[in-house]
Amino acid sequence: MPEEAGHHFHSSYRYAKMSDSRETIFIIDDDLSVRRSLLLFLSASGFLVEAFSSAEEYLERKPYDENGCILLDVNLGGRSGLELQEELLVQASHLPIIFITGHGNIPMSVQALKKGAVNFLEKPFKDNELLQSVSEALAMSRQLKADKEEVTAAWKLISTLSRRENEILKYLLTGMLNKQIASELHIAEHTVKLHRQSICEKLGVKSVPEILRIADKAGFTAIQASVTDPRQPG
């Protein structure tokens, strides 16, 4: 299936090994000989590799959800490597970037590192330097992905809550009593208990500390009150 493998002649390649925990190294460099040698070297080192000749070509690739990292040339036709980095940041990509450059300078490396690059290698670099950075990047990728999945899972749970349950949750996290929450929201204490119960059910837990843990993972912050309450029914 060369269709999955890549877009252009010689620009993309998928190594045959298909383990379940596959990790791919993406090479983005406009120099064919660089692409080819990196591809050969990293493939020979046992990695899955795909190569692209431009930022745009990489961005057109179908989303990659496994672990991996990116070897990115700073100087590319079209979008530069640094521009691609920013693009990927806003896309919340979990693929760490190792920059590679022939004609880099300090401001470039500073910008790259400040935005989270794993390394900024000058050509020519030693094989070991590359492998070291790749290994670091892959480790980071695993961590990032695991973290992201935790957050996502927590958010999925939280997002099943109804508006009112969400409301109650905020108060629960502060440690307020049912009675207090009830008077705050002008509803019966009993109603709070019911919401509380359905919160526990939806989140699949039984205790307040467990709720807190999920809310924390999801980045759910106990906001202050101030709700427009169209209560006072007729």
Next chain:
Amino acid sequence: MPEEAGHHFHSSYRYAKMSDSRETIFIIDDDLSVRRSLLLFLSASGFLVEAFSSAEEYLERKPYDENGCILLDVNLGGRSGLELQEELLVQASHLPIIFITGHGNIPMSVQALKKGAVNFLEKPFKDNELLQSVSEALAMSRQLKADKEEVTAAWKLISTLSRRENEILKYLLTGMLNKQIASELHIAEHTVKLHRQSICEKLGVKSVPEILRIADKAGFTAIQASVTDPRQPG
């Protein structure tokens, strides 16, 4: 009091303004003319400034606990700037570092940035570049210090707990019932309640979520059980 101000002729200087929220910029550079011009410029810009001619001289200074940042030359006699950075890292200094160099290279800047430097400026740099970085560094310092103080405060509270209370706390954080904790530790439920009570008193809170928040801030992790319990009294 020149004794507080500095160590050597012309190497240190304390600007006169003494606001309560003072923030000092520490200059560490072995070139007297650089020290002098930075000092004059930053003082004129309204900052408190101290200058040192070597890493060692800075390390001998009495500990500085306020906010601030460090302008650090990479090439110093004795310990290099990068070495000082590592030293300060292990000392958990909360002063962000802005590197300054005349003869830097990319690997240096990469190392500096990876270890958390705010910037890596090449001489000559524009005044604005410096001020921009200083402002960023000071903001970071405030954040770091505030975070550190939160953690410290939380830890002080946690450390007032007795061994047994600490034990109980671990279980509380998991959301276990008093009854369950009691049977786990082979003590009466009532005893758990008492410990729980004294935990709340010592931490100055009234609810489990509040306890959780303090424990979280302090980095207190709910560890698994497996306690050597020399129970079964006679």
Next chain:
DNA sequence: TCCCGTATAGAACCAAAGTACTATAGCTTT
């Protein structure tokens, strides 16, 4: 030696949380 902090425990009581069953009302989806 006496006092204090720590850890333990029982008895008793009130407050709060959890649960069950019933019930109404608004809104959406089928």
Next chain:
DNA sequence: AAAGCTATAGTACTTTGGTTCTATACGGGA
């Protein structure tokens, strides 16, 4: 129109948590 989710509320009961009082026992410090 019927079914389903959401939000609301009442009544009633059980379990858990919080508090007070009393009490024993061990170890350290004044």
